[in-house]
Amino acid sequence: MKLLAAVLVALSLLLPGAWGSEASRTCIFQTLSESDSEFCRGDLEVIYPEVGDVSCSYIPKCHGYRRQLSHEWGKPRVRYPWAKKHKKYVLVMVDPDSPNRADPRNRFWRHWLVTDILGSDLRAGKIRGKVLTSYSRPKPPRYSGYHRYQFRLYRQPAHESIALSPEEQDSLGTWDLKDFVENFHLGYPVASTQFLTKHYED
Incomplete structure (x- = not known):
């Protein structure tokens, strides 16, 4: 980086x-402040081909990077070099700051959810598995300040079939992440990271 x-x-x-x-x-x-950087654990990499690994950093406004992140770039490569090759993993991407960090009443906003990811694919930065929520680009509202976009990687228990309820499928916002993790016995993330960005015109 x-x-x-x-x-x-x-x-x-x-x-x-x-x-x-x-x-x-x-x-x-720029790297994140000390309080925000504490979330980054386990060497999880989030790689947008246009700029490289954005883990634990702010997306700068220059060169139109924030605008491109919100309107042009596709999903990132997510790489975890310590993944167990024959184990399965669950990747969660959320915005905990919706609509803004001071009043996150729509926490958590779900941007991406993939289960049954093989460790061998994670090592190569390939997110292939069962997509429960398709990737949605980060689009912080105007004047809402910086938003954290968090990536949490969980080891999927063997023989555990993971799904969203009909209510969860109908809404991306106010997602009860803690309840989801507890329901499927995911435990603590094996790795996590985040980047921060805000509306490209702010």
Whole structure:
């Protein structure tokens, strides 16, 4: 991540016209504050091909990255190098700050939910399994400040068939993540990470 930031800064200095804009001189993926970085555990990588691993960082506004994240980029590669090859895993992506961090009355907003992911695929950054909620791009509302987009990886108990209730399928918001985890005996995440972003015009 730090290497990527250094490369982006170097390119901004070398490209013609780079000095014409303040954004191009300061395009750095800043790491999260100490309190937010504590959520990042277990070396879980979230990789958007256009920029690389965004785990435990802020998405910068420069080069249109926030806009592209919300409107153009597809789902990221999620890689967990310590996955057990023959075990299965559950990947959850949620926004705990809906509609904003000060008043998260729609917590948790579900952005992606995949079960039955083989550890061998996770090691390669391939999320193949049973998709219970298709990937939804992060789209923080205008003037709502920074939102955390959290990725939680659970080991799936053997022979456990996981599904959403009809009520859960009908709504992405106000999802009871704790209840879901307890119902299917998922326990604590084996790894977790997050990135922060806000509306691209803010």
